[in-house]
Amino acid sequence: MTFDIDHKAADGAGTILLLGAGRMGGAMLRGWLAQGVPASAISVADPSPAPDLVELAARTGVRLNPADGAPVDTAPVDTLVVAVKPQMVESAAAGVQAVLAPHTLVLSIMAGKTLADLRRLFPAAGSVVRAMPNLPAAVGRGATVAVAEAGCPAERRERAASLLTAVGSLEWLADEALVDAATALSGSGPAYVFYLVECLTRAGVEVGLPADVSERLARATVEGAGALMGATGQPAAELRAGVTSPGGTTAAGLSKLMADDHLQSLLNATLRAAAQRAAELGGTGPKA
Numbered sequence: 001m002t003f004d005i006d007h008k009a010a011d012g013a014g015t016i017l018l019l020g021a022g023r024m025g026g027a028m029l030r031g032w033l034a035q036g037v038p039a040s041a042i043s044v045a046d047p048s049p050a051p052d053l054v055e056l057a058a059r060t061g062v063r064l065n066p067a068d069g070a071p072v073d074t075a076p077v078d079t080l081v082v083a084v085k086p087q088m089v090e091s092a093a094a095g096v097q098a099v100l101a102p103h104t105l106v107l108s109i110m111a112g113k114t115l116a117d118l119r120r121l122f123p124a125a126g127s128v129v130r131a132m133p134n135l136p137a138a139v140g141r142g143a144t145v146a147v148a149e150a151g152c153p154a155e156r157r158e159r160a161a162s163l164l165t166a167v168g169s170l171e172w173l174a175d176e177a178l179v180d181a182a183t184a185l186s187g188s189g190p191a192y193v194f195y196l197v198e199c200l201t202r203a204g205v206e207v208g209l210p211a212d213v214s215e216r217l218a219r220a221t222v223e224g225a226g227a228l229m230g231a232t233g234q235p236a237a238e239l240r241a242g243v244t245s246p247g248g249t250t251a252a253g254l255s256k257l258m259a260d261d262h263l264q265s266l267l268n269a270t271l272r273a274a275a276q277r278a279a280e281l282g283g284t285g286p287k288a
């Protein structure tokens with residue numbers, strides 16, 4: 001993994017317990033280490049650590065499950081980062097109550113779980129922050145939104161910001177009601193883009209390309225288009241116009257893609273379904 005952008009170093013974060021170090025928790029852990037958080041300040045609790053996490057812990061000195069999968073510590077921590085599945089948190093939270101203290105910040109990245117849920121799950125914590133990053137955090141390019149509990153001291157907001165910006169950009173939201181909508185867009189969004197690549201690949205085969213060539217071209221096209229958008233900062237509609245020669249091939253293709261606003265309606269329904277699911281995952285949530 002490489003982190004090629006220069007974010008504010010996530011130092012000064014104090015001690016951190018990472019609860020759950022799968023795809024997202026693991027990505028954040030790597031970001032913190034890359035940004036200079038000392039490994040000695042970080043503990044990880046995960047009953048089923050992936051081999052690369054075990055290797056990372058051994059190589060860096062991050063403490064991983066020293067007590068047989070039980071919470072790493074019972075001493076209070078400065079920050080508890082909750083990165084387990086929302087369906088798992090009720091049982092996971094029970095094991096870490098002893099690390100909570102009035103100075104502890106709980107920083108959750110779980111879909112759907114609200115500030116009120118976090119306050120119920122971690123009653124002895126000083127403050128709670130709810131965030132929603134996305135998977136490009138694994139390469140330092142995550143897009144994260146966050147909302148803090150009312151009264152959260154500036155120092156703890158800054159601590160949360162420091163940990164979140166170690167893996168990409170951050171927008172604070174004033175209204176918690178917007179977090180489920182952002183989850184539907186940017187949290188889940190990378191999956192929509194990957195599915196676009198899958199569909200483009202199949203469509204390329206349909207017009208005659210060998211499958212391997214089609215896949216390479218689809219991947220390179222999405223990577224290149226994203227990089228161009230990032231490098232220029234131009235509006236997407238302007239960039240689209242730049243590809244679309246009057247009477248040319250792109251206009252012919254877009255006449256299908258944009259017909260009757262089909263794609264727009266489909267994406268509206270897609271985000272509505274994802275936001276609705278986020279809402280369902282809140283509270284005590286469904287079991288599956």
Ligand SMILES: NC(=O)C1=CN([C@@H]2O[C@H](COP(=O)(O)OP(=O)(O)OC[C@H]3O[C@@H](n4cnc5c(N)ncnc54)[C@H](O)[C@@H]3O)[C@@H](O)[C@H]2O)C=CC1
Pocket residue numbers: 019020021022023024025045046047048049050083084085086088091092109110111132133134135187
């Ligand atoms: N995958 C994604 O793109 C994103 C995920 N999220 C959120 O991040 C959280 C984690 O998702 P992923 O990393 O995708 O899941 P994952 O399944 O890759 O990781 C979850 C980890 O939690 C561990 N775990 C299970 N029970 C535990 C317990 N009792 N104590 C400690 N660890 C435990 C598992 O062993 C696993 O390593 C979820 O709440 C999800 O909503 C947020 C943004 C994006």
Ligand SMILES: O=C(O)[C@@H]1CCC=N1
Pocket residue numbers: 111183187188
């Ligand atoms: O699918 C999910 O529930 C999680 C949250 C956002 C991305 N992955």
